[in-house]
Every structure is written in structure tokens, then in C-alpha cells.
Amino acid sequence: MKRPTMADIAREAGVSKGAVSYALNGRAGVSDETRRRILAIADQLGFRANSAARALAGAQAKVVGLALPRPPATLGVEPFFMELISGLEAELSTRSYALLLQTVPDETGEIGLYRRWWSESRVDGVLVCDLRVHDQRVTILRELGLPAVVIGPPSSAGGLASIWSDDQISMTEAVEYLVALGHRRIARVGGIPRLAHTAIRTRAFGEACERLGITEATTVSTDYTGENGAQVTRALLCRQARPTALVYDNDIMAIAGLGVAHELGLRVPADLSIVAWDDSPLCRLVGPPLTALSRDISAHGVQAARMLLSAMEGSPVEDVHDEPAHLSPRGSTAPPPQGSRP
Secondary structure, three states: OOOOOHHHHHHHHOOOHHHHHHHHOOOOOOOHHHHHHHHHHHHHHOOOOOHHHHHHHOOOOOEEEEEEOOOHHHHOOOHHHHHHHHHHHHHHHHHOOEEEEEEOOOHHHHHHHHHHHHHOOOOOEEEEOOOEOOOHHHHHHHHHOOOEEEEOOHHHOOOOEEEEEOHHHHHHHHHHHHHHHOOOEEEEEEOOOOEHHHHHHHHHHHHHHHHOOOOEEEEEEOOOOHHHHHHHHHHHHOOOOOOOEEEEOOHHHHHHHHHHHHHOOOOOOOOOEEEEEOOOOHHHHOOOOOEEEEOOHHHHHHHHHHHHHHHHOOOOOOOEEEOOOEEEOOOOOOOOOHHHOO
């Protein structure tokens, strides 16, 4: 898509470019009615006052954008994003690029932000996280022609370059480990269902349990927060036939679940085994330290930044299949209580 210019606005409004300049800059020289009409057309076309000068100068913004659809307060307690950002910054800084991080309320807000970044020439490219199963953001970015790299599975990337690790392999490894310990009642505290990686994990969990003959297997969806994770854990552990093992889709919920188990008088791992996803340092600081699915998230961020820098230079970029997360057994997993074994 071509960025709108003052000439485009002038043509639509039937006025000179000088009149458009007066109206956009709040200067005298046009009537109030003409000013309102010009401003309305500029808004309709998606014009931003500083886009023309930057585009004419041919200068790069030297900025990479990352929009996250979540409340700002949650970022400080999400180790995954902190580690990802550390990797992005480590690579971008070597090329004197800045990272523009902005939270948005939802997908609509994120799409609006991309359009604004594009029209203002605010960023040279973007990184896309939390890929949806059917993701409208991918379509919009392709229409805008804004260089982008998806951090997520290529099955939902719509042809954009993606970096991903196969969550099916990781989930299968976790289930097989718990079954080998003797667990037959396993529950998963999952993430947001509409996210592509959540769908992959849900399918992998169900398939692994079915293949291994685990008939008492449950997945409950959450919003990834510790509060919601604790609420779901409490409900699961208050069942008459409670699970003997829980698999969490992130470490914050796993730590919250550990607290609920202590609250209910359950011993971890003697009464309940816990497996966390995303092995942040927090997993090793709690008691007992959590068994977790581990991968180098910071290195993931470094590779994503390199891919985007190449895309912004116009080089062809291929999908990268990163190493999947693998199990790091620690003190939170053990065979189930004697009475629950087959």
C-alpha cells in the first residue's frame, strides 16, 4: 500500500497543497469549514503529519515495534516476555535499533496501532507475538507491506516469516514423563484457547493421553494470570477424584498452583506433581523447585531480531524451527501416592 501524502489529500478535497499544509499545521489561510473538511479527509486516508517528511527524506526510523495485547501491569510478572525482550534488545542494540514496546487492549487496538506506525513511518518493522488460530493481524501487515516476523507457528503465520519451537514435542515429553512415573489422573491448566500455540498444546496433550491410555485427562483454559491459575487449580484439587499431576502452560500459574496445593494441605510432590512451562529463574527459587519445560527464550529473541533485520533490508527470510522446550526434572515431580497407582 502507498502511504497517503498531502497531494492525495489536496486532490480529494479539491484544494491546493498549500491549503492542506495550512489546515494540517493549524495556520491561517483557510476557512474553518475547509479546515474541517481537510482534516476529515486526512483522517480518512490515514495521513499523519510527520509521515511525508520522513518518507521524502528516505530515512529509516531505526525502530522495531512490538505490540502486546495485555494490561501493562502484567508485563512485569511474565518472565517469558522479559526474557524475550532481553534477547531482542541484545541483538537490536548491536545495529543501533531501538525497540518500541506498546501494550494494547485487544486485537483491534493492535491492528490500529500497526496502521498508525505504518502511516507515521514510526517503525521499520514489527514482531508479532501471541499468534491466533485465524489471525487478522497477519493479513493487515501483508497489505501494508510492513516487514514483520512472527514469533509463533508457521501454520498461522499467513506466509510471514516465523520463528517457532514445536510445542507438540514438548507437551508429549511432559505427558510421557508423568505417565512413566505412574500418574493416571493428569490435568492441564492451559492458556488462552484462541492462541495458536495453545491449540497445538491442547491437541498434543489430548493425543498423548489417549495414546498412553490415560482416560482421566482434563484441560482447563485460563487467561495466563496467576490469579486465574490459582482459581482453576483450587477447583481441580477439590474434586473427589483429584488429579495427581498438573501441567501448567506458564510458570506464573504453576507457582500460584503450588501455593494452592500448600493451602489445601497437599504435599508436593508426595501428593501432587507439578510441571511448569517456561523455565524462568522463579521455577528454581520456590520450594520445591519446579520441574519445567526449558528452552533459551533470550536466544529465541536474538534469532527473531536477526530475522526481522534481514527482512527490513529486503533479504529473503525463511522460517526458523528452533529447538523445542525439553523437560528439566526437579523436586516438584515424583510417583503418585500409593492409593492412586494402577
